[in-house]
Amino acid sequence: MNFHWLSRALLGGVALTVMSAGAQADELSALKAQLEALQSQVNQLEARPAAPAMPEGASWITFQRGTEATADWNTNRAGDEMPTAGGFTVAITPTADMPAPVHEVTIAGYVKGDVIYDFDQDLGDFFSYTAIDGQKDQDHVRLHARQSRFNIKSKSDTAVGQVRTLIEGDFFSGGSFGGTDFRLRHAWGEWDVTPNWTFGAGQTWRNYMSVFTGITTVDFNGDVGLIGTSRAAQVRLQWHDGPMQFGVAAEAPQEGQLLNAFGQSSANIPDFTARFQYDAPGGHKFLVSGGLRTYHLDGDVGAGSPVVGPFNSDTKLGWAIQGAANINLADIATLTTSVQYGDGIGNYAFGANGGAYVDATGDIHTIQALGIFAGLIFNVTDTTSLNFGWGWTDQKRSDFINAAEDAEFLGGNGANRNGDVMSAHANIIWQPVQQLRLGWEVMWGQRQRTVDQSSLAAPFKVGTKTDDAVRAQFGAWFFF
Incomplete structure (x- = not known):
């Protein structure tokens, strides 16, 4: 009896052992399948290219104080320099094996407040x-902040050369007595086609002008004799090699430069300009530039003079040449000067009325003009400078007198037009820190203008009268 029980117990234990061994075999098979699946996934991941690891402290997008990133692309004219410590830079660095940013955007500008006192009349x-x-x-007092400025520049390294952009504006819309609407100053793009050739398009400084000539002024405009309308829409091709630059451009013709046209002026050909600049050792700079422009009357445009009716079609060519230099005087002072002359020069010379006029027979005549500027910049200390500037724009008397008399004959207004204009600025500029600049300035201007001297015996007689004015101004720039 006991043997029977023992044999059954042994048989049951063997059965349980066999069953347990079968279950363990099934679990091992399943575990092995899972391991094989995981190993396959690991192999697939290892076969993929590794994602670039960012170096320590690096980021896809970085923000930093200052605008040094675009400081090597100088887009300011003399006196408009902004400190590179102001503003901020947004930089994009795509991979660790390409540490130099391929795209950088700098944002800068300033708020400027002006206090003006006119001794003679409100100007x-x-x-x-x-x-x-x-x-x-x-006597008149003015306070305004219209010169406040906003500037965005970018620089992008691409597979076909570096591309740069500039957008800048202020609030000086509508002239000296205008409003505070935002005004576009620059909208400009450049592309380095090759290491020595650059193509540009948009609106920026005229190719004809000398950007290094002039002094820092508290007054927004500065002296006559320099460039008049200094920015224009254009396309430009520029060659540069070390200290030498050469550029040619086709620029938008300026409306309103043909006097007495009564709506029949037709700007059908762009201005063509050329410029050569050489930056000599020791801080000296030299420039020669020239420009060609056309003045055109189209009999199919407008109704002509209210007196003589429509004009006939006519075209005249105007030209201008300029020489400019900055001479470094032993690192104590800088002499900055320019001379420009032309026939039909128009607003290339600040202070000129226009470049040409229509006479009583409907023919176009160009106006000869001369523009001279000279300035001295004394660097008293690292933070203080004294600036003196003088300018003169001289239009040939017979030209502007004839233009005024023909305007009267044609039913227009020939009075109160500029003849010769002279100016002087003297100031002290103090910049204790890069974020703040203060300036105190006195300026004088003299204007020869046309006056109507008509009588019954001489109904279209025009003469001249000379007047002057004095102003004092304080300005404060707050760079952000």
């Missing part, structure tokens, strides 16, 4: 030479 928010008309003892 507006900048020293308007065309507003000088002989009024005396009409």
